[in-house]
Amino acid sequence: MTLVARQPRDTRAVGRVATLRSALTAWLGRPLADFHLILAVFGLLTAIGLVMVLSASTVESYTADGSAYAVFQKQLVYAAVGIVLFWIALRVPLRRMRYLSSAAILFSVVTLVLVLLIGTKVNGGKHWIRIGPLSYQPVEFAKLALALWGAHVLVTKRALLHQYRHLLVPVVPIALLMFALVMVQPDLGSTVTLMVVLVSLLWFVGAPMRLFGVIAAGILAGVVVLAIGATYRLARVLSFINPDADPDAAYQAKQALFALAEGGLLGKGLGQGSAKWRYLPNVHNDFIFAVIGEELGFLGCLVVLGLFGLLAVIGLRIAMRNTDPWIRLVAGTLTVWLVAQAAINIGYVVGLLPVTGLTLPLISSGGTSLAVTMLVMGVLANCARHEPEAVAALRSHGPGRVGGLLKLPAPEPYRPLGRRKPGRPSTPPRGPGRPTGATARANTAQLMDERRRQRRPTAQSDPYRPSPRSSGSRRR
Template sequence: MTVAIQTRRRTGGKRSPIAERRRQALEQARGSRNKPSRRSRYVERVSKDPKPLGFYVIAVVTLTLVLFGLVMVLSSSSIVSFHRGRSPWYFFTKQAIYAAVGGAALYIAYRMPLDKLRLIARTLPIFGLGFMWLSFFPGIGTSVNGARAWVHIGDYNIQPAEFMKLILVVYGADLLARREKSIHDFTQALRPYLTVVALAAGTAIVQSDIGSCVVLSLIGVSMLFLAGAPLKPMFLAAIGAGCLGALYVVQDPDKLSRITSFLDIHGTRESDGYQVYQALISLSNGGLTGTGIGAGTGKWGYVPIAHSDFIFSIVGEEMGLLGVLGLMTLFAFLIYFAFQVALSCRHRFGFLVAAGIGCWMVVQVSINIGGVIGIMPVTGLTLPFISFGGSSLIASMAAAGLLMNVARRPR
């Protein structure tokens, strides 16, 4: 009896049967392997064999999405840029610069040894949260579309929450991989990660950046689920966060009106539902093949922020249903092969990184498109790789670089 009690204490308490079965299913899907040596857990060796298919698919899809995004940013922003007295190439030029920086971030993430990444992973939340908190300082932080979620540096506005999404994936992967044996111990594994997630999501909600708050929270829940954590703490944390978020929104009638406007788009088409209503008109104008790139009318002031949050409506108008299906196929390939890379990775850290990025893309793409077509609230999220925005593009390309990094590792 004493031995049993001591054993239970060492393993972090009684394990949930559901969580244990989920963990075993994930291990079986990855292909059960012998436990690697201590050295092999921390020192990754790049295979000299030909890289797997997933590596090339991720690389090609990422490049295609970035180039397509540049074309759509030029098409959707030239009119509004000219109307503001700037060059029609203004937003395109800035996005091209962001793409170049993102390419450098992708290369660094691709080339960085995973053991070195793990060494800095533990300190990343400090920098990420500190960067987010800079937005509250006068003269540094700035408000865009009602959200004080940007940091002004020189001629550029940076949104730290975009980088915090990637930080949550990397930090969570390292922490949960190191504490795999104590994943059922709330104090050892769950509390440290949930604390970081709560701080990040709480900061976003105080900034009035509801979209980032939702994505950060769902990334945290996804990482815990993938790591095989007990469901009960996750559900309790999700319910608590949801209640606090709902309370915050209910106290502000303007926020509540914007969040609930999608329930009656036609009735709110002259107020909070205006953006979505105009976006739906643009989508309907596209038909099967679209009006042609550059020939859409929604960007002529009808669809606000057409080059950013609502760029999907311009894609649908100018490229039609076929263009939309093509774009969705590219995202589907990226997400599918992210999970394939995760399942083929022999190390738990790489598995959690790849699967976490896949979950992040699923969440953000779904919420953005869902808001544009009126089945979800509009939360101000960008469409990864496509929307105008340097922070989003650089963070997404760095995430793609990490996927390629994990993909090139041997089984």
């Protein structure tokens, strides 16, 4: 009878972890892993957002419109529009997007001016342009346009970016113009997001660190000026510093913390929260993360945080795995924009930042914000399909199940711009002693004949040239 020694539990656990890690590494090494992960994160965040908007908006919808589903129905309409935009962003070649980026930035600047002239004024600000029953917020698309166009300009001038005038002009002046137009509305939260887009472009393109020090000082000075210039913004900053000094100004922030505290670990249950019963204003917009914490608990908050963390990893991975410099810059900038906006929203809900009024991407209620965010996710997914290994797999093995279902064309391989051929040398200007007319033409013809004779190989200069007397060179 033989005895078999049993392995210790620690050894078996380490073996399972190593096996799981190797399997995960192998799966992440697949050509379309980033594309599938982007689709999964997009689907999960969209589903969570629709469910939480339905749960958070029932009371306000019934009070305002007599139906508990009024806000949710609008959210469904914008989600349908966003899914169409997501599909279009997947199908349009990235080269076409880069070509259209100049028109997009021009359209954004024009609409930012139009919203000040014909925009609808709500809560003291002009942010929306009404188009029939729908409304359009120009600043949301302006963020995407700045990212695409700024990346195009910086990549086109990448050989000259060591000079400040080429690094800053024209991207920074156009961005400052957009900042000014958005602040006139006024919309401090969207201005902060536009700043994030600009700083991300400069960071990923490799701007010197001293420039970011100047930008940080300018942002700090701008925040101080804006806070002093408006009473309600100053009240927000002071209530963040000392919440007990002004209970009215800190009301939203305190109610958000109460909702998170009541949720505990597992939450009260979906639809069972009390913050939406007129205790927390804008609960389905700016403070929907508080409803998640109250109804789904700490675990629900961890799921949302984990999805945005996964989005950050995937987006930066897409940027690193691409070879096209424009795609790398766009993927990194869009990723930082979405994750930074989510971090700012969650930060002021949990009391780490002053309230700025930014939405939680793909989760908060908001028509233009939701549709444009879905468009951005489509651009990121398209960037994932343009990774070199993904391009090779899609062009050799076909579109796959997801690509076939969505009718996606095969992406074009990256072709780096070749070196420009030297142009034909221009004729030097005629001096007083230079021959002209027939004499000049004769001299030129003589010079060309001489150069032709010099380039003609001979038997002595070219040992591999066959001899005229060889049998292989005779004509028969």
